[in-house]
Amino acid sequence: MPSPTAKSEATRELLVSTALRLFRETGYEKTTMRAIAAAADVSTGSAYYYFASKDDLVHELYRSLQEEHRSLALPRLREGQNLGELLRIVLNTGIGVMGPYHDFGSNFISIAIKPSATTSPFGSESAVARARAISLFRQAVAMSRPQPPLAIRDDLPELLWYASMGITLFWVYDSSPDQVRTRRLIDQAAPLLSKLVILSRLPVVRKIVEDIVQLIRGTRQ
Amino acid sequence: MPSPTAKSEATRELLVSTALRLFRETGYEKTTMRAIAAAADVSTGSAYYYFASKDDLVHELYRSLQEEHRSLALPRLREGQNLGELLRIVLNTGIGVMGPYHDFGSNFISIAIKPSATTSPFGSESAVARARAISLFRQAVAMSRPQPPLAIRDDLPELLWYASMGITLFWVYDSSPDQVRTRRLIDQAAPLLSKLVILSRLPVVRKIVEDIVQLIRGTRQ
């Protein structure tokens, strides 16, 4: 897309919406690039004019899910709730949004985790998207009463995001109906995480927590 | 492989060793099934007679690495060392073994994480391999002095394995020369984990740790 302007933007969006629909309806593997192009009434070559790869379209799904997660979760957060409750809401909303795509969650994760492309939530390329995801947790932390200890307040959102990645991984492997086991996990883990945060005030614990925070910061280069 | 016996076992092994060599030398994507078959002087069809898929050969690599890790790490463990030191050895040995394959670590992880096939370290299919990996940590825990608190001793190896998965993930994304940043991470994280274990003795902490252990046990169905 050399020029930023064009009404062929419509074609692009059509391709995205078509792809996401097919992903939802027929899964990842059955949704071939040819099928997407055909359903959008363009040639396969055209699809590749807008998207470098099939993974690129998955990346589009990733961003779309993230936006939906954000816009659904934010209004549900009430100022003054405790951190555990807020976490529960954020995490449950998250897996709710991903629900329709659970069938190919494996492929999703598998692609998302590749450090190669822009797709990876860890790679530097998608730092923006990641920061946006973390900011949702930052919002939850900011709203929570009582406030988490100052010592970790700044780093807590990122830590919580890591935790949410772990839960997402669990969700991917969760074959229970409607992923009910993941919901149970969230209901247990959310207050637990909250308790851990409170615990970090203890003098003995505090030192170690500071070490951990240092460690995490170190990993950011 | 309907019959367990045959000297065509040799063909199978030849294919494995050829595949691993090509993986090491030319990376994952450039190592095509045709190339493996050709290098082993068989047809592509024959390769598929022994291995259901290319991922299946990656699984073979996974098992091979695990065995090498085990046989290198075990002799390095000295009875009576503290847990932090033992962890450091196990983890560093692990990334040492994986080192030659770092270039396609991304593909490796990406494939390994798929819940579909036998490849996934989380899936039920590779429960055996996973148990074997965890047993290495169990060994380290058993050798460590002082002994970890009884309350968590049984679950600790699995927890440590999870931690090692996280470190492996970091390693995959580590583009520093010789993955030196991962080594630094391990040198810091190992004693930290050890301290966390000690901390779990504290009465206040203990309760939460028990909750966490319950949580983990719950995830095992």
Place this chain on the structure above:
DNA sequence: ACTCCGAATTGAACACGTTCGAAAAGGAGG
């Protein structure tokens, strides 16, 4: 109206993973 140039589109072609029907190899029993 005409020219021109980049944006957009096309469908054929390529390499790859994988499948498959058929052929070869091997060996046990007569």
Place this chain on the structure above:
DNA sequence: CCTCCTTTTCGAACGTGTTCAATTCGGAGT
């Protein structure tokens, strides 16, 4: 040596993601 069966091997063929040279489209400048 022949027969019959299983194991093993083969290479052509299929469907897929992706690339590319060629073509069409659309609008800016004259």
